[in-house]
Structures are given as C-alpha cells and as structure tokens.
Amino acid sequence: GNSVTQMEGPVTLSEExxxxxNCTYTxxxxxxxxxxxxxxxxxxxxLLKATKADDKGSNKGFEATYRxxxxxxxxxxxxxxxxxxxxxxxALNFNKFYFGSGTKLNVKP
Amino acid sequence: EAGxxxxxRYKIIEKRQSVAFWCNxxxxxxxxxxxxxxxGQGPKLLxxxxxxxxxxxxxxxxxxxxxxxxxxxxxxxxxxxAKLEDxxxxxxxxxxxxxxxxxxxxxxxxxxxx
Numbered sequence: 001g002n003s004v005t006q007m008e009g010p011v012t013l014s015e016e017x018x019x020x021x022n023c024t025y026t027x028x029x030x031x032x033x034x035x036x037x038x039x040x041x042x043x044x045x046x047l048l049k050a051t052k053a054d055d056k057g058s059n060k061g062f063e064a065t066y067r068x069x070x071x072x073x074x075x076x077x078x079x080x081x082x083x084x085x086x087x088x089x090x091a092l093n094f095n096k097f098y099f100g101s102g103t104k105l106n107v108k109p
Numbered sequence: 110e111a112g113x114x115x116x117x118r119y120k121i122i123e124k125r126q127s128v129a130f131w132c133n134x135x136x137x138x139x140x141x142x143x144x145x146x147x148x149g150q151g152p153k154l155l156x157x158x159x160x161x162x163x164x165x166x167x168x169x170x171x172x173x174x175x176x177x178x179x180x181x182x183x184x185x186x187x188x189x190x191a192k193l194e195d196x197x198x199x200x201x202x203x204x205x206x207x208x209x210x211x212x213x214x215x216x217x218x219x220x221x222x223x
Binding site for chain 1: 150210216
C-alpha cells in the first residue's frame with residue numbers, strides 16, 4: 001500500500017540552526033510528493049512539492065529533493081527563524097493523498 | 110481570492126448526539142475533500158468528491174458518517190450518532206481538478222465529543 005513515515009518530534013532548534021526533517025514513503029507507483037505546513041491556529045498550507053524523481057521543490061528557504069532510490073523526500077532549511085515554528089507534514093499523492101503524522105518544530109530565539 | 114470556508118470552527122457535543130459540518134470550497138474548484146485529523150496524527154481522507162459525485166469514500170465509517178455535495182459546490186459532513194473517538198479536527202480541502210496536485214485547506218472544525 002501507500003504510506004508516509006516522517007521523523008517524530010518535537011524538534012527544537014535555536015534560531016539560524018540547520019533543519020532537516022526526514023520523510024520516507026512507500027508507494028505502489030510513482031507519486032507526487034509534498035510538504036505542508038500548519039502554523040498555530042491555522043489550516044494546512046502547501047510549502048513545496050515535487051512531481052518526479054530528482055525534482056527539487058523549494059519555497060521560503062525550504063528545500064526537498066525527490067529521491068526515488070531511497071524513497072525519501074527530506075525537508076531542509078539552512079537557517080531557521082522563530083517564525084518557522086509550526087507542524088510540518090510530508091504527504092504523497094498517488095490517486096489520493098496520504099499524510100505523515102507530522103513533525104512539530106520549535107525554534108527558540 | 111477567497112479561501113476554503115468551514116463552519117463551525119468549534120463544536121462540543123455529547124456522545125450519541127448528531128453534528129454537521131459545512132464547507133464552501135474555492136470558487137471553480139471541482140474536487141472537494143473531507144479529512145479527519147486526530148490529535149498528534151496526520152490528516153486521513155474520509156471522502157473525495159469530483160463535482161457532486163463521490164470518487165473515494167473507502168475510509169468513511171458509513172454506519173455513522175455521511176456527506177453530500179449538492180450542486181457540486183458546498184458540502185456537508187454529518188456524524189450520527191457521535192462516539193468519543195470521533196473527537197478530532199475535520200478539515201475540508203479543495204483543488205481545481207482531480208488531477209491537480211495542489212489542495213487548499215480550510216481552517217478546520219474542532220469537534221469534541223464528551
């Protein structure tokens with residue numbers, strides 16, 4: 001079946017630290033991959049996406065590369081800010097959406 | 110462009126009572142989704158509509174949950190009767206077309222069943 005596994009949180013970092021949130025997937029075909037972000041009190045927002053192998057999605061300083069060989073789509077940011085504190089969800093779309101359980105990020109000043 | 114609207118934002122009911130949620134998708138979006146997000150978990154798809162037809166309802170507990178999308182625009186999700194384990198945030202999302210990758214989410218309705 002199709003599923004997404006992402007690292008458990010919470011992840012606590014100091015401002016300007018490097019961020020990696022791991023995400024791996026299982027799919028019966030070739031899905032599109034996504035990162036969604038949920039800020040406190042708000043709905044989910046699309047952060048970035050990649051639709052085929054080796055594609056890199058990027059937005060707001062965040063990046064993730066679709067790695068077919070390792071079935072991964074890890075989220076990275078070189079220098080996090082306090083405003084990046086949120087819950088991050090990895091997801092795949094293969095006929096329908098499957099979401100990971102979310103990783104909470106806390107960034108301290 | 111107005112986003113996906115949902116109401117109510119919060120609802121508290123007792124078990125065995127009924128409850129209904131409303132969703133108004135982004136204008137022109139053919140596909141509408143209802144998700145259940147239990148605390149600490151990712152969203153789980155309950156039902157997907159393409160215009161006013163059901164595309165996928167394989168994870169909808171049909172003995173107590175029902176949903177409709179009359180006229181292919183607004184949608185309602187109903188729970189009757191509610192159980193304690195139905196406590197969750199119910200998210201509505203829409204996309205331009207079924208093949209479109211990007212979903213736009215509403216703010217959700219937080220349901221507490223006592």
